[in-house]
Amino acid sequence: MAPSADQHARVIPGGFTVLSLRFSEDDAHAALHQLCVKEHRVRAESSTNRPLDRTLFVLNVPPYCTESVITEMFSRFGPVQSVELKERPGASEPSHSGLTKHFTDKHRQCFRVAYIVFRHASGVNAAKRHPENVPLVVSTAERPVRTGIHKWIQQYSDSLIKASSLQQDIDQFMNDYDRQKEEINAAKCVCSGIIIMCKSHSEKKRTHIGRSLISNISSVSDIAELRKKFEEDKQRIAVLRAQRKFRPY
Structure with missing residues (x-):
C-alpha cells in the first residue's frame, strides 16, 4: 500500500x-x-x-x-x-592543529x-x-x-586536567625535542661544503669554505648563525676575485 x-x-x-x-x-x-x-x-x-x-x-x-x-x-x-x-x-579544514589536547x-x-x-x-x-x-x-x-546544570558539571569536570596525563604529554614533548636536536646536530656534522678551486702558476690549491645547508631548523639563533657564515663566505669570494685567483670553471 x-x-x-x-x-x-x-x-x-x-x-x-x-x-x-x-x-x-x-x-x-x-x-x-x-x-x-x-x-x-x-x-x-x-x-x-x-x-x-x-x-x-x-x-x-x-x-x-x-x-x-x-x-x-x-x-x-x-x-x-x-x-x-x-x-x-x-x-x-585539517582535523589536527599541531597542539596538544590540553x-x-x-x-x-x-x-x-x-x-x-x-x-x-x-x-x-x-x-x-x-x-x-x-x-x-x-x-x-x-x-x-x-542539559542544564548536569551539562555544566560535566563540562567543568572535563576541563580539569589530570596531572598524570599532563606529565605524560610533557615527557613525550621533551623526548621529541631532544630527538630533533640530535637530528640537527647530526646534519651539521655531515653538511656539504663549497669547494673553491684556486690555481697558481706553480701549484694547485684547494680552499674549503664551509656552508651549512641544513633544512628544517626552527631556532632563530641557528638561522642567524647561518646568515653570518654566508656573509663571510661572500667576503672571501670577493677577496679571491680581487686577487684574480677565482676560477669557478
Whole structure:
C-alpha cells in the first residue's frame, strides 16, 4: 500500500528536506526542532573528506547535538563514516592543529552546520526521504544527553586536567625535542661544503669554505648563525676575485 500524504518528506526551497528533531521520547508534547538537510554538492570544493555522492549537508544543528549524537541519530539511515560540525558552511579544514589536547580551541555554544559522510550513497537518499512527522530522538535511555546544570558539571569536570596525563604529554614533548636536536646536530656534522678551486702558476690549491645547508631548523639563533657564515663566505669570494685567483670553471 502506498504511503499516505503525511508520510512523505517535505522539501522546501533550496532543495532542503525538513527533518523533525525531538529531544527525548518523554517530551511527546513538546515543540519539535527542525533540521534542513540536502545532498552536499559543491563543485568548487576538492576535499576528499566530503565525497559528493555520500555527504549530507545539515543546517540548524542545536548546540546539544555532538558528533557522537548525530552519528547515532543518522545511523538509522545507514552506516555513518564521519561527522564534521562547523559554525558556518565552508571548506574542509585539517582535523589536527599541531597542539596538544590540553590546549584545543573551545567551540561556541551556538547552532551549527554538519557534514555527515555515509559509507554508502543510499544513506543520503534515505535521509532525504525521511518523513517530517517521524522525529529523530536526541536523548535516549541508552544514549542520555545532559542539559542544564548536569551539562555544566560535566563540562567543568572535563576541563580539569589530570596531572598524570599532563606529565605524560610533557615527557613525550621533551623526548621529541631532544630527538630533533640530535637530528640537527647530526646534519651539521655531515653538511656539504663549497669547494673553491684556486690555481697558481706553480701549484694547485684547494680552499674549503664551509656552508651549512641544513633544512628544517626552527631556532632563530641557528638561522642567524647561518646568515653570518654566508656573509663571510661572500667576503672571501670577493677577496679571491680581487686577487684574480677565482676560477669557478
